[in-house]
Amino acid sequence: MSDVGPPASNPDALVQVRNLTKHFDTEDGLLDGVEFTNEFPYVSRSTETVRAVDGVSFDIVEGETLGLVGESGCGKSTLARTVLRLLEPTDGSVYFQGDDLASLSGEPLRRKRKDMQMIFQDPQSSLDPRMKVGPIVEEPMRAHGMLDEEGREARAKELLEKVGLDPQHYNRYPHAFSGGQRQRVNLARALSVNPDFIVCDEPVSALDVSIQAQVLNTMEALQREFDLTYLFIAHDLSVIRHISDRVAVMYLGNVVEVADKEELFEHPKHPYTKALLDAIPVPDPRSGGRTATLTGDVPSPIDPPSGCRFRTRCPKVIQPAAYDLREDAWQNVLRFKRAVERRAFEETAPDVLRRRYFADAVPSGAAGTVLEEAFDRLERGAWDDAERLLTERFTDESVCATATPAYEVEPTLGDGRHYAACHLRRDEATASAVDDVTVEEPARSDPTALDADD
Amino acid sequence: MSDPLLSVRDLKTQFFTEDGTVRAVDGISFDVHEGEIVGLVGESGAGKSVATASILRLVDSPGEIVGGEIVFDGETLFGLEEGPNDELRPREEMLSESEMREQIRGRRIAIIFQDPMESLNPVFTVGGQLREFIEINRDLDADAARAEAIDMLREVGIPAPTERYDEYPHQFSGGMRQRVLIAMALACEPDLIVADEPTTALDVTVEGEILELVTDLQSKYDTAFIWVTHDMSVVAEICDRVNVMYLGEIVEQAAVDDLFYDTSHPYTSALLDSMPRPDETVEALDPIRGVMPEAIDPPSGCRFHPRCPEARAVCREVHPEPRDLQDVESTHTAACVKHDVFDVGYDESAPIDAEATGGFSAGFTETGGDAE
Numbered sequence: 001m002s003d004v005g006p007p008a009s010n011p012d013a014l015v016q017v018r019n020l021t022k023h024f025d026t027e028d029g030l031l032d033g034v035e036f037t038n039e040f041p042y043v044s045r046s047t048e049t050v051r052a053v054d055g056v057s058f059d060i061v062e063g064e065t066l067g068l069v070g071e072s073g074c075g076k077s078t079l080a081r082t083v084l085r086l087l088e089p090t091d092g093s094v095y096f097q098g099d100d101l102a103s104l105s106g107e108p109l110r111r112k113r114k115d116m117q118m119i120f121q122d123p124q125s126s127l128d129p130r131m132k133v134g135p136i137v138e139e140p141m142r143a144h145g146m147l148d149e150e151g152r153e154a155r156a157k158e159l160l161e162k163v164g165l166d167p168q169h170y171n172r173y174p175h176a177f178s179g180g181q182r183q184r185v186n187l188a189r190a191l192s193v194n195p196d197f198i199v200c201d202e203p204v205s206a207l208d209v210s211i212q213a214q215v216l217n218t219m220e221a222l223q224r225e226f227d228l229t230y231l232f233i234a235h236d237l238s239v240i241r242h243i244s245d246r247v248a249v250m251y252l253g254n255v256v257e258v259a260d261k262e263e264l265f266e267h268p269k270h271p272y273t274k275a276l277l278d279a280i281p282v283p284d285p286r287s288g289g290r291t292a293t294l295t296g297d298v299p300s301p302i303d304p305p306s307g308c309r310f311r312t313r314c315p316k317v318i319q320p321a322a323y324d325l326r327e328d329a330w331q332n333v334l335r336f337k338r339a340v341e342r343r344a345f346e347e348t349a350p351d352v353l354r355r356r357y358f359a360d361a362v363p364s365g366a367a368g369t370v371l372e373e374a375f376d377r378l379e380r381g382a383w384d385d386a387e388r389l390l391t392e393r394f395t396d397e398s399v400c401a402t403a404t405p406a407y408e409v410e411p412t413l414g415d416g417r418h419y420a421a422c423h424l425r426r427d428e429a430t431a432s433a434v435d436d437v438t439v440e441e442p443a444r445s446d447p448t449a450l451d452a453d454d
Numbered sequence: 455m456s457d458p459l460l461s462v463r464d465l466k467t468q469f470f471t472e473d474g475t476v477r478a479v480d481g482i483s484f485d486v487h488e489g490e491i492v493g494l495v496g497e498s499g500a501g502k503s504v505a506t507a508s509i510l511r512l513v514d515s516p517g518e519i520v521g522g523e524i525v526f527d528g529e530t531l532f533g534l535e536e537g538p539n540d541e542l543r544p545r546e547e548m549l550s551e552s553e554m555r556e557q558i559r560g561r562r563i564a565i566i567f568q569d570p571m572e573s574l575n576p577v578f579t580v581g582g583q584l585r586e587f588i589e590i591n592r593d594l595d596a597d598a599a600r601a602e603a604i605d606m607l608r609e610v611g612i613p614a615p616t617e618r619y620d621e622y623p624h625q626f627s628g629g630m631r632q633r634v635l636i637a638m639a640l641a642c643e644p645d646l647i648v649a650d651e652p653t654t655a656l657d658v659t660v661e662g663e664i665l666e667l668v669t670d671l672q673s674k675y676d677t678a679f680i681w682v683t684h685d686m687s688v689v690a691e692i693c694d695r696v697n698v699m700y701l702g703e704i705v706e707q708a709a710v711d712d713l714f715y716d717t718s719h720p721y722t723s724a725l726l727d728s729m730p731r732p733d734e735t736v737e738a739l740d741p742i743r744g745v746m747p748e749a750i751d752p753p754s755g756c757r758f759h760p761r762c763p764e765a766r767a768v769c770r771e772v773h774p775e776p777r778d779l780q781d782v783e784s785t786h787t788a789a790c791v792k793h794d795v796f797d798v799g800y801d802e803s804a805p806i807d808a809e810a811t812g813g814f815s816a817g818f819t820e821t822g823g824d825a826e
Contacts, residue, residue, distance in 0.1 A: 071659060072628075072657055178745050181745075208498050209686075209725065209728055209729050210724065210725065211497075211741075212741075213728040213729070213741030214741040214742075216730070217738070235658070236730075237732050241730060241735060242730035262735065265732075276659065278662075279658045279659040280732040281662070281665075282690065282731070282733050283686040283690050283714070283729055284690050284714060285690040285691075287733070290691065294662075294663070295663065297627045341613070343613060343616070344608070344613065346608075
């Protein structure tokens, strides 16, 4: 899988990310991770690894906007920085115009940076308050030795006008501008070296809606004019829907679904995407409101769940092959298990629990026996034991926990490709690259590896 | 309708700065009835937060409430009268600072802020802070307050509340911290909760959960809310009635359904049109021209006229006060002279080209896009 390079996949793609991985060690300093113990030698060092980005692959073709969406803490910004090689990748490659950025360094990498730029979320802190706007816009050109002094000034003024600012503002300081205007200065600066590819990390989320629309419109106009390719990161799905051509959904370091925009919004195939879409508020009081189907927080990327990483919050976990429960009974089991994990109830009498969680459908057979045992443990107050039992017997044996999903399905709309990392799609998949979970093997989602058999 | 729980009349709050007087809130009036959720919506700098701070009399120097009246359940939170020498002085029945502190804030009107990390003390445990609050405000002893605190944590959906009681704020996620603040706000079963952008910093999934929680708790405790937000979607989801603010004034006031389906002020329409939609693909966004001017020197006439697509010459001269557009039972007010009730010759007046050419050349000193 790791040798899938540019020739084997989409050779037209401007940016090809292959199995990109970025881990952070929690040990940063001399004494980090040092713990004192009771036994000789009384100190031990443990290091933990934060798997911020874990085996991500996707393509971005020239002139398109790929939207990248996910909750906070799922690794979007780390991915963006690793793609531009502002962070050293732990593993994997990023092919940009045919060169693997991960293997470049020094002067060749620096020259390459001219063609890829970034826009950050906070328009305030990404501009030097002591520099005037003109020199800010000129600085990248100076760094790359473009034009002479006069030429740069002329170009800076031209760009300021292009992004919707007055060229007369050349001599003003950033503090004199509003948030939206500052983001325009950022745009002008990114454009100054005439890049092909711009990574936009939440560029409009700090702006008011009316300003947001202005900046989005400008970004679209600039894309058409300069033939730009965007990787557009946002947590706001409305913005993503507006600006993207294709959308990648990220969860806890993995890309869980990639599809064309319309396809993804109208026919999501991954329960996480669906939950995200259900959670967006619609500006319409008659829409009936949203349904919050997700509970709990994103798990820690230090020790992510095995198999599908979303399974700890997924409402559609597949029941283990050992049981043959009706869907509603299985749902009750899941609900009960999560309630136990959250210690969500106080009364632990079996009758009360049965009435509260299994009123309409009681699991029978093997599952029923496990439940009885769990009730018994709860009644004795052994919460941890009960939780362990339920976890071992129900969720750990599910295919969601034992295999890492990677499926490609037939798109309903359009002719783009649709990748979904969910085992519910195993029957309709046209291609798959499922990894059975082995110990210490990092879970990977590798939509493009599927290309190998095309 | 019965008497409103909270009634704000012609409230004016100003900040006296070196550059001049900033009229952050300039004569707003609205009511909140028992058990209803009233939205206060607008862009950054519209004066939403100053308005809510004024209600609780939490405006600090150089800011000052300079006029108007705030009545809460029969108590005068703020009110002025003319003294013997023509100067304005607080009315006799106006609550003193200590009465505000002991009787109103926290007990009868609670507030939830945008950033939960700033409202919780990082060096005390979450449970301890909640317990202390309950102990002080409800005269319970420490043990009873502790039990009550754990109950409240469970009620707002904190998993394993007994264990998490002893954890510190940094060990909670953003959504969990916001739940703790909601627990704290509800702990004294106040009549009114002022929520100042409580979900703005949260992910949509978490926001959805919190709003659901608030709706549940609201129906259980019958608490009234003032919900401050810039997000029309949140308004659509939970508010009963909405006040739209622009540059220190309320420009439209309506029941939530009327606001979206019978929009009467050009600013409200423009706000709605400039939003990307999650449920359909919009090809071109229609942003509002320019940026909001500063409250230090607001435009003449209608304050929205430099950005308004429907502006006419008369808008530059006439300053519209909000008027009721319907004579049916529900009120729907708007401050726009294009409506017949104003009768100032809008139809005959010549359209003006908005002079704010894009706003980006005009707005030198604007800070309209800043976070509050």
